[in-house]
Amino acid sequence: MSHYDNIFYRPLTDREQLRIVLFALFAFCILAVSLTFFALSIGKPYMGIRISNNNQGWAVEIADANGSASEAGIREGDRPVEVNGQPAQMFLEKYEKDSVIFGLLIRELTVVDDHGQLKSIALKDSSLSLQSLISQIIMSITCLVFWITGFYVFFKRPKNIAALLLCSCGLALGLSLGGNIAAERAIPTAVHWEIVASTVGPWLLLHFFLVLPEERTRLRANSLVYLIYLPAILTLVFYPLIGYADGQPLPLFRSIRWFEIGVGFLAAAGVAVFNYFHTASIRTRQQMKIVLISCLVAVVPFLVLSVLPEVIWGRTIIYSGFSVLLIVFIPLGMGYAVVTQKLMDIDVVIRRSVIYGLVSLVMAVILSAAIIPIVVSQELLGVPEEIALALAFGGVAAVLFGPTKKGIETLVDRLFYKDRYDYRQIIQSLSISLNSLKDFADISRLIVGTTVNTLNLAGGCLFVKAQSGSFEVGTTQGTYSDTSKQRQLLTLISKRSHMIEFPNSASTACSDLAFLIPLVAAEKEIGILCLSQKTTRQGFSSDDLFLLQGIASVAAIALHSAALIRDVSIRDNFVSIASHELRTPLTSIVGYTDLLLRRDPPEVTRKQWLKNIFDNSQRITAMVDDLLNVTRIQSGKAGLKLERVKLYDAFREQLSMIRESTDKHEFVVDIEPDLPDVLVDRDKFGQVLGNLLSNAIKYSPNGGRITISAHDDPQRHRIVVSVADEGIGIGPEDRDSLFTTFHRIQRPETQGIRGSGLGLYIAKEWTEVMGGEIWLEGELNKGSTFFVAIPTQNSDKVG
């Protein structure tokens, strides 16, 4: 499994496809069994009773309120007289050892209560109570929500193991509930299914929480993780051997099972809490927050409306079955956590809930205060005064609402959201500042600076898509000013096979990298903002993510506009330079042709004029060739014909042509003997060498030595060629844009030097197309040395 799986989509492998098909088959089988159990049980009455043998003999231990036994008036403590048509003593004899008998074994029952009154129930004559039917329907709905969520998540993220586990959890719950309902109605084998499903269920949940976090991607592929199922497996092995006898699970096994299930659930909850507090990834924390909130939503109403009132008043506020329905929030929360890419809203929801909850509380207190004077002074006040007083307090509450809300917001932010800032304001001012900028470098600096400074990041880097389609460093700040880091990021960006999604945590791919944010405008990726972790190593809050999303959007628009302006300006510049470069030789051609037509010069002059015409035609041809090459490069249609070429031959060919153009320069060739052949496109490599040599001549107008060297770099399977001159050199201001189109060095010394500003751009592009690298060394006024590294054997990039 690659490092980049969590960041980038990739197609499914055959093995994954097989796994998905097999799981889907298995899941549908389980679903069918669960549905069968529900179908067989719906509307069918059940005994809902447990009889146990305590010191005073056999007595009813539990009578389920929804069961037929309870309907017939049988209560806890009643003593059995007759079971299944046999005298109770005779029937219960064989269960003496276990001291317990479950409802599933009882079809008819007669008991006697403390007052000596007999009560009888026969399942075949009884009907299901409405309450029991509602309870069954609610359980079915809960299971349905689990199944639908599970299957939806699984089919949405088929290769995500957490999605598969969520689906399995739903299936286990469904089978466990269905099996339970069916077992109570003595439907064959149902009890076994229920036991298997409920024993495995908690461990599936534990597995889910273990592998959900992105930073545990490696754990997903580690088979040792399956050891967590050992307790469940042991329990299930124990069950057929000593856990089941006389048609029912034995009490000891039931205790072991409850213990095992309890441990499983506790472990799952522990891992979920651990994930929340110890994760490095903001995404995981948000996921855990969602699951936690959904669990609270499911459990708190159940506790408040059913359990607590029952303990205090002995009855529930609402029917407890309805509280069971709230359990559906758990699968919904878990499913949302697995599937969604937009997680950050949840923090805002929590903050708002807390603030408005407190505001409501304060308002309620103020309004309640109105009642006290009214109650106290009831005798003194008439109705109109009471109304006036109530209205006055209402008015006070209304006036206080605004300041109270503001005060509570400030208090909550100070206590729980210390690093909160108004991201909207920052985005707005960034947007206004960006509007006034046109230059790429300024825009990049402002974007990276704002982001890094606001979020207190260790570093930031903006890659901008160049005209040629490759990413180039726009600007860097902090730790990413290091070029080796920039190269690492470029490799990471170039390896992806799909547009990056935001937000994603890139922390698994590169330890100090927090986000790779694609800047997309007009459906085109025009830049990528790489951001490091915070200097404090704190996580990112939801506000941070909102800020990043906002910055990404305004940055994309600003860069897009700048790119359009750049393209227009480059085109204008192109037209202007091309026009000038073509017009100058054309002037000679037109002028001398005109002279030849009008005059009859001596032979020597005539020849000279014709030579001028010829030379300038050649100059135009070269210019047109350069322009065509640029077009080929930029349209990506540069075909490559790699062949093994002897370096010495390539140089000799170029030198023989270039030597004729100068008499001020001395050429020194220092090529190592026995160099291996280079693997290049002969024409393109020739152009690279030719362009470097002609630049060396042009930019050393006072002449001097031009040194051509080449040496082997066997470790990296390449040959490094260099062309050094003693010319005017290149200043730092020109270094970055030296290899771009139409870049001309604007210095007084270069004003007379003719050129299209395309030579180095073409040299760089051809070198890179051939799998090589080009760079420059040298100082201002001290000459320049251009290096070209060319591979000597096939690499991935070549061909």
Added chain:
Amino acid sequence: MTKKILIAEDEEDILELLSTILGDRGDYEILYSRDGEETLRIARVDNPDIILLDIQLPKLNGYEVCKLVKSDPTMSQTKVLMISGMAQNADWHKAQEVGADGYIIKPFSSIELVEKVEELLRND
């Protein structure tokens, strides 16, 4: 009186072409310069009647030379004909701003050049 023409052009064959076109007429004295500084120096010494000024000159470009010429009271009579490879309006406007008296775009025919030069000298 023989008029003095200073040709400021760094491209050797164009310099030769211009001097051939104008010099063969016999009624002009032709001076040459190959960069901006040299042009200014010769202009100050020889006070030519007209300067044929290429815009893309080394050291000082044509616009800068023109501006300096036009701001020098000793050369108030000197006309400047800018020669440009740029065919855009902005270049012509820029030339007017620096005080150029005429503007000719490359490539040009010998007749066009001679007419322009004669026209400027007539207005003298």
